[in-house]
Amino acid sequence: MSTTSSTALFLFFITICTFSSKCLVQVRNSRAPVLRTENQPLTLKCTAEYDEQHFRSIVVSWCFKPTISTSTINCQPLIDPDLYSLHINESKISEKRQRDAFITFEQLTLSNTGFYQCKAKCSATGTSAIGHVINVTVTGDPNKANTTSTRSFRLNSPPEVCNRKVEEIRRTSDDVFRLPLKLCVDLEIRAPA
Numbered sequence: 001m002s003t004t005s006s007t008a009l010f011l012f013f014i015t016i017c018t019f020s021s022k023c024l025v026q027v028r029n030s031r032a033p034v035l036r037t038e039n040q041p042l043t044l045k046c047t048a049e050y051d052e053q054h055f056r057s058i059v060v061s062w063c064f065k066p067t068i069s070t071s072t073i074n075c076q077p078l079i080d081p082d083l084y085s086l087h088i089n090e091s092k093i094s095e096k097r098q099r100d101a102f103i104t105f106e107q108l109t110l111s112n113t114g115f116y117q118c119k120a121k122c123s124a125t126g127t128s129a130i131g132h133v134i135n136v137t138v139t140g141d142p143n144k145a146n147t148t149s150t151r152s153f154r155l156n157s158p159p160e161v162c163n164r165k166v167e168e169i170r171r172t173s174d175d176v177f178r179l180p181l182k183l184c185v186d187l188e189i190r191a192p193a
Contacts, residue, residue: 024050024051024122024125024127025048025049025050025058025120025121025122025127025128025129026048026049026050026120026129027046027047027048027049027060027118027119027120027129027130027131028046028047028049028131029044029045029046029047029118029131029132029134030045030132030134031132031133031134032134033134033135033136033137034134034135034136034137035137035139036108036136036137036138036139037108037138037139037140037141037142038107038108038109038110038138038139038140038141038144039107039108039141040107040108041104041105041106041107041108042104042105042108042112042136043102043103043104043105044062044102044103044116044118044134044136045100045101045102046060046062046100046101046118046131047098047099047100047101048060048098048099048101048118048120048129049096049097049098049099050096050097050099050120050122051095051096051097052092052095052096052097057122057123057124058097058099058120058121058122058123059120059121059123060088060099060101060118060119060120061077061078061079061101061118061119062077062078062086062101062103062116062117062118062119063075063076063077063078063116063117063119064076064078064114064115064116065114065115065116065117065133066113066114066115067114067115068115068133068135075117075119078103078116083105084103084104084105084106085103085104085106086101086102086103086104087101087102087104088100088101088102089102099120101118103116108138109138110138110139110140111138112136112138113136113137113138114136115133115134115135115136116133116134116136117130117131117132117133117134118130118131119131
């Protein structure tokens with residue numbers, strides 16, 4: 001099987017056109033779900049293809065939905081350069097132009113879990129196409145869980161105080177105990193790092 005046909009198997013496209021005569025723009029992207037661990041990088045790619053004789057400019061963008069829905073209305077545009085970077089590559093093949101749009105997350109967080117979608121729109125005619133939804137799941141970093149350090153110290157009282165009896169401890173309510181001021185204490189404190 002050639003590389004081109006292998007790639008074609010993994011790439012699917014949906015084209016939604018609002019132009020009456022023929023569809024002039026299409027978007028292709030992988031629809032495979034993505035599973036990553038927080039703090040890992042991730043790059044998503046989509047390709048918009050259009051006929052140059054009809055379109056002089058096309059806008060390709062990514063959007064995010066925290067929950068799956070069939071509507072693109074709730075898809076929030078991804079435009080914050082502090083959270084991710086967007087890169088565009090364009091090439092010309094015969095009478096067609098291809099624009100690849102990449103969105104890169106340097107370090108994923110749990111809040112990046114959700115559904116991502118690529119959109120292409122012709123600014124002149126309003127013709128648009130929307131790619132498949134990509135389900136991205138970010139899980140917690142297993143190396144970060146249960147990271148604690150133990151610090152301990154011991155408080156010693158003089159021997160005559162250590163001979164106190166348990167009966168000297170008075171219960172004042174269901175969850176509060178009143179201890180005598182002088183009591184032998186053997187204490188270990190664990191504090192998170």
